[in-house]
Ligand SMILES: [Zn+2]
């Protein structure tokens with residue numbers, strides 16, 4: 472990795488082995504460090520291109536609950552339109568007939584393992600390939616203007632590096648995990664046979680999944696940031712200080728199991744959900760993970776700002792939705808930075824130089 476620093480600077484990837492001393496510790500993050508979280512060795516480049524110390528910013532009022540709800544609804548418009556459409560198709564006799572045919576054609580093991588793999592693998596790569604267009608081909612312009620960290624340009628070389636890790640996690644780690652999941656699903660009584668669950672049951676299960684995922688991901692992520700563990704496992708994922716879509720599961724295999732797979736599978740196992748419910752959940756959760764690493768705030772898609780900020784400053788925003796970050800006060804200076812970012816994005820979209 473002799474040229475890692477040069478390429479890393481281009482993309483905003485840190486080669487931690489080449490960093491001698493940390494230069495940036497936002498004052499507001501000191502509570503995280505007091506709780507035993509690892510310090511983030513940050514380059515001078517990051518000090519210039521990522522969040523500034525909160526103390527230097529104008530104070531920003533904490534957004535009200537109503538503002539947060541309205542912002543989240545706007546950012547979730549894709550789910551609020553696509554999901555009802557999906558449920559409409561799902562409720563038709565044609566869909567039920569198609570699923571009955573699937574169950575008659577394939578064994579339970581094939582449906583649980585191979586079809587689940589194909590579904591998640593294809594949806595991940597289609598989404599990543601689409602989101603690679605602004606990075607690698609600067610298209611379309613209405614998205615490129617919304618680059619969250621415009622000073623950091625990803626290269627094809629780092630895309631290739633990320634792809635190798637992602638493929639290993641998807642094919643080797645997830646295949647091994649799939650065998651464990653299959654046993655657990657049998658033990659918990661998860662079904663894949665017809666009839667399909669009702670929309671009401673799916674929505675009920677989803678509400679539990681969201682809570683379980685938030686708890687599992689937040690505390691697992693906090694654990695991965697502990698100074699005794701960080702450099703062995705989670706440091707790899709944080710090589711991307713300016714994340715790109717494909718880097719959503721660019722991580723150590725231990726992290727992939729602890730932080731990505733366990734919180735994703737725990738809810739469906741707990742609720743003994745139908746496999747179809749799990750399929751929809753895993754595609755949505757994966758879409759969310761890829762989107763939160765894409766590096767662009769695309770209108771009406773879930774905002775990636777929270778997690779992008781985590782990659783910038785390292786010791787803030789550990790959760791998915793941010794509920795537990797607000798509860799534990801681990802947002803760092805996110806609200807102030809988000810306010811600044813939205814102003815900057817507005818100027819970029821309108822083509823203003825002021
Ligand atoms: Zn990440």
Ligand SMILES: [Zn+2]
Nearest residue numbers: 692696705781
């Ligand atoms: Zn992290």
